[in-house]
Amino acid sequence: MKSHDVRVWGIRKRPYKTPSYDVRWKVGDAPPCSETFRTKALADNFRAKLLRAAQKGEAFDTETGLPDSMAPAKESRTWYDFARAYVAMKWPHAAPNSRDSLNETMTLVTTQLLGDRPGRPADDVLRRALRGWAFVVQASDEEAPPVDIANALRWVAKASLPLATLKNPADIRRVLDSLKLTRSGAPAAAETVRRKRAVLFNALAYAVELRELPENPVTLVKWKPPKVTKEVDRRVVVNPRQARELLAAVSYVGGYRRARGRRLVALFACMYFGGLRPAEAVALRRPDCTLPETGWGSLILEKTRPTVGKRWTGTGEVHDNRGLKNRPTNETRIVPIPPRLVRMLIAHIEEFGTAKDGRLFANERGGVVASTTYWRVWDEARHLALTPEQVASPLAARPYDLRHAALSSWLNAGVDPTEVAERAGNSVEVLLSRYAKCLDGRQDVANRRIAELLGEGDGQEEEPGGGT
Template identity: 65%
Template sequence: MKSLDVKIWGVRKRNTKKASYDVRWTVGGNVFSEQFRTKGLADHYRAKLLRSAHAGEEFDTTTGLPESMVEKAASMTWYAFALKYLAMKWPHAAPNTRDGINEALTAATMALLDERPGRPADDVLRKALRNWAFVLPGPDDRELPVEVANALHWVAKASRPLSDLADASVGLAVLNSFKLKLDGTAAASETVRRKRRTLVNAVHYAVDLGEFKENPITLLRWKKPKVVKEVDPRVVANPEQARALLAAVSYVGGYDRARGRRLVGLFACMYYGALRPAEVLGLAEADLKLPESGWGTALLHRTRPSVGRQWTDSGQTHDDRGLKNRPVEELRLVPIPPQLVTILREHLATFDTAQDGRLFTSERGGVVASSSYYRVWQEARTLALPPAVAASPLAARPYDLRHSALSTWLNAGVDPTEVAGRAGNSVEVLLGRYAKCIDGRQEIANRKIEELLREYE
């Protein structure tokens, strides 16, 4: 039986030990209610009922719900919902974020499959989900290989209902599946937390669609793995080691081919300017002021992060974006010391720029691939460092040059606010990450305490 005789009452707080709120309404003279943990969730649910009533939807007198909300959760599978969520997130997400969403949705989908006859091999399922299902254009908008089409057809039939996530045991099983890699070993803590964030965000979207009253994943008592956010002091190179490494880069690949020589300035920007690799790759001659003597400046506004072609709108390996975690139009002015000014002037005199003005290019004039400069860096380490040091974590990755720069500035006594501004970080993040890399601060603190106590003796 259907009815338009609907009256939606307000939200009231229940008189219980644990705070909860009721939404009450009547349909055809029958009273219905739903209970929520917070007033915000209750208000949100009431607003959805009001929208349906104002739109003239018929309400079911058995369930009390409008047609658009009746049995939606039971009728939608996780896989169908995941495709809908991806289509909503993809247009506004950065390429690396798209990759992360894809990875999390693939893992969750694998954990939410029922046993059905004809199950393809796990590696076939993962490849079909990773490379064809959770990318745009989606599987319904392009021609699929037969094996992929068959695998995704099986997934669509075997996927559990989205509503199963309301069962705590199912939600915990999905979260626990994030903790393991394909070989059964423990996954990195940051990877696990990133997948959980995506799942939580996806289910928030399900709440917005009326699939759940509240997010069941956030209600679970699940211990998040701890993530080490501090920089390992062992990776930090001192100025002498950094200079030796930069000199060694110029010897990689021979003089004529210049595999290393054309990248000396790239690594120097990471060390002397504390630039991120993607910021260096986006740096153009027009962004620089390089006087004949003294300090210069670099105006950062463009990055070229390295991602897979399938994640970018342009189909290029390197995306073209603004600064990390900043509005597209935001700029960052970084003073650069005379040592870097000299290196960049020499680089321009020797190699010129790409057609679009970028400083650093591959041998063919394209954007330098991260794999290319990583290989050069590894060869330079073996040239510059003694075997025992080369086997250590010291400057093991090019990014460690940025860590070395910021640690050096902080140890030199530069105000953390100034360091954070040049690095493009907040002061809190800066000090939290580099606390263990600041030498001598304990001795200074001890001396100040001792001097204070002596005054009262």
């Protein structure tokens, strides 16, 4: 608490064998403060500082009795100490993927804020120590780190530069520039840079909140991250014939006996015919499906099961179990599905049944289908269904591209964008901004209208002189 009500009394000499001199003063309603000095000159100097501060109108702290100008300098916290505290604060409420991103960014920034201290660990040991231990909130019963990791962490704690270092524009720029590179020194993806910059900005905003920094250093430099491309590359979008051929090829992956591919045909079909995200399809349960014998059915989406890794879930499971993307917890989305997908889901259930918890898609042991599993199957199916030139192209390079194909084909078919957005779980604005270049036929319509405007009919230019 601060106060401008300050009274400074005269110096009092204590008549001991070795004399001492007291300076006494009072701030507001707090008890009187005093400081003892061995010489009168020191006491005079201290009292004069108090009087100057009071005359300048400085507020005095009622606990310490001192104005800000005389408060003892606060020892600057190291970046490493702050970063660990920030991770501990964010961890309980962060989603697993967010924990991974938080850990990755804190590891990178920490390596940029280490002093030149003897005994630096090897780079791989340093990264394992930071990524696997320093910035992971461990359970209380977790085993202690190996000796080399523990030694590396002790070195980091001593070598870490002060958090206040980032107040220097050159240092914060150096840290920001490091976000643009991968570990190998190659340029990082624009989305990755944007994500890491956001994590760093939020961390330093927390430092401002704690009054460790006067303002967020990121705002002090003119630094722009690479532009993130939000539009879907139209080259990844398959047409209906290619989609059918790819789904057929999936059924051949792994052969008939292992059924590795056949187990996933309907999973990929949900992405193409229903526009589902892969993690939504993986989480789909039988009670969420309305599958009539004829006509359209529907899916009620409530959960996603993204693959994130045991380290980040905190439950010991590889897959997170969370709600729909960009939706409140427990909110659902209803997706109508065409008769073809209804038949494929019915056939899948008849052949493979469901997992114990009702999931439609499971691996051979009944577990959640890992992203690495369906990526490998998809890669093999592309080599079976596409030409070598198409395999080398971006065409349907990722399972997620089936969703892109679904949404762009619905828009091309003239379905109202509001309805497409509702089925896809996107806003209309995001939908149109991402799929604008995937809408076929717009260029032909524009060419025809321009030709009509110019009076050129079919667009063929007349020869000079006309002729009859």
